Amino acid sequence: MARVPIDVETEIDRFCNSIKQDTYTRSVDIALATVYIFKKLIGESKWSNASELIALIRSQAHRLNQGQPVDSITFNITSNISNSIPIINVEDEVSVQRLKPELMDDLNWYSSEIELSVKNLSQQALAHIHANELILTLGYSYTVEQFFKYASSKKRQFHVFILEHAPFFTGHKMAINLSQLNIPVTVVTDSAVFAIMARVNKIVIGTRSLLANGGLTAKSGTYNLALAAKNYNVPLLVCAPTYKFSPTYLPSFDPVMCNSFPSPENILSYESIFQSSLDIIVPMHDYVPPELVTLIIGSGMGNAPSYVYRIVSELYSAEDNDLERLQKESLR
Secondary structure: OOOOHHHHHHHHHHHHHHHHHOOOOOHHHHHHHHHHHHHHHHOOOOOOOHHHHHHHHHHHHHHHHOOOOOOOOHHHHHHHHHHHHHHHHOOOOOOOOOHHHHHHHHHHHHHHHHHHHHHHHHOHHHHHOOEEEEEEEEOOOEEEEEEEEHHOOOOEEEEEEEEOOOOOOOOHHHHHHHHOOOOOOEEHHHHHHHHHHHHOOOEEEOEEEEEOOEEEEEEOOHHHHHHHHHHHOEEEEEOOHHHHOOOOOOOOOOOOOOOOOOOOHHOOOOHOOOOOHHHOOOEEEEEOOOHHOOOOOOOOOOEEHHHHHHHHHOOOOOOOOOOOHHHHHOOO
């Protein structure tokens, strides 16, 4: 039976608390922190063979997913790591002395891949952003910012319209960052998305997770944006590094189970509430079905949403598709 050292237990608890408190501002930081947890777990825990290690990883995966029941990044990393163990270890009884260094090398390579994923993705910008185009985006996304930054560094001229993403107004941050790169920007209210759609050439957005059916769980307002784009036949491009590809399906999207709800004070302050029974719901995410997405720009190349399942089947095993069950267990 594998044993987890106290300091690793403490590290896992600290990570889960950071997720619950929304300490991480970028999804890449969550991915790297998850890999770091597994480095400590594999490197410092007491296990004697691969089957014990897989059992150890899966037992701790539930704890990690409890920290973010509405997000799949930790689940994706966990599934990818557990899927790599049978590949490295064909025979169950291979020695720890041989297996552990191979796994640590694999995790170091995986960390490097995550760190370079946004850079590799952004280098495809010139293939999708053409001269003098008007491009629409929603709120702030680090990946999309780097995508635009690379195109601008190669002297590509374009103009970006930014939906402000109320009530969080993260679009203002995107506007400031892009203007500092001398990229022309215009901030637009979310309610004007349909009116402005006829003017833009394409839409470039980020996503929180990319599901196995090609659908998205993205920031609130993305579904409205995608519907308007579909009406005007404007291409919707989604920037999604490989660690955001999830082996799960959400055909019947549950807006409660698969969402998070921050304080509604940005919309209506507590002093303004005149009814004690008033409920104000502020969802953080939207589900966007694959038929509203034109192209997925990953770390390697662009693919249609219908091809995502093929990529997912190469990244994960067939068993790693039960995030919905883990989410429900985490919320009990």
